Amino acid sequence: MDKIYRSGIGFDVHKLVEGRKCIIGGVDIPYEKGLLGHSDADVLLHAISDALLGAAGLGDIGTYFPDTDPAFKGADSLELLRKVGEEVKKAGYEIINIDSIVMCERPKVNPHKEQMKANIARVLGLDVKQIGIKGTTTEKLGFTGRGEGIASQAVAMVRSI
Ligand SMILES: Nc1ccn([C@@H]2O[C@H](COP(=O)(O)O)[C@@H](O)[C@H]2O)c(=O)n1
Numbered sequence: 001m002d003k004i005y006r007s008g009i010g011f012d013v014h015k016l017v018e019g020r021k022c023i024i025g026g027v028d029i030p031y032e033k034g035l036l037g038h039s040d041a042d043v044l045l046h047a048i049s050d051a052l053l054g055a056a057g058l059g060d061i062g063t064y065f066p067d068t069d070p071a072f073k074g075a076d077s078l079e080l081l082r083k084v085g086e087e088v089k090k091a092g093y094e095i096i097n098i099d100s101i102v103m104c105e106r107p108k109v110n111p112h113k114e115q116m117k118a119n120i121a122r123v124l125g126l127d128v129k130q131i132g133i134k135g136t137t138t139e140k141l142g143f144t145g146r147g148e149g150i151a152s153q154a155v156a157m158v159r160s161i
């Protein structure tokens, strides 16, 4: 039977505040502020999770892990992403590739990219070559430019098994 190819898109934003860890792509990045959220607030993994769920026609991250459920308070988003990968497989799809972008002036993403890719590849059972991560500033414009929060966007492509 012919394979079905589908793409998905994800976007997320978390606020930067004092007294929280700055976890992005499963890496605890040393930074003066951290990301606020019900979970560990890993903005990149949330965008990737939504892209994968969208590609597989499964809805969104909040449907699977409601931010009103105490079970997900402080949750490790790598573990949430692992579950997303399992749902994608259960729905009959394999992941072809993921591409993503993290938008902030600081912290710099480049020094941590390889570790982020390794983390994502591990929980999804992928090769690191199937994962793209880019950092960009927004040229000091908007809430990301003022350092009030970090935004992330991701796309994913899946193929029927
Ligand atoms: N948080 C970030 C932002 C940017 N980078 C790297 O710097 C390059 C230039 O960024 P511009 O927004 O000025 O185009 C970008 O291509 C990344 O390589 C980063 O690592 N982390």
Ligand SMILES: C[C@@]1(CO)OP(=O)(O)OP(=O)(O)OC[C@H]1O
Binding pocket: 012, 036, 037, 038, 039, 040, 041, 042, 046, 061, 062, 063, 064, 065, 066, 067, 068, 069, 072, 075
């Ligand atoms: C990850 C979840 C888990 O409750 O919570 P948050 O850390 O608040 O993240 P967000 O991207 O705002 O919402 C998705 C939720 O599923």
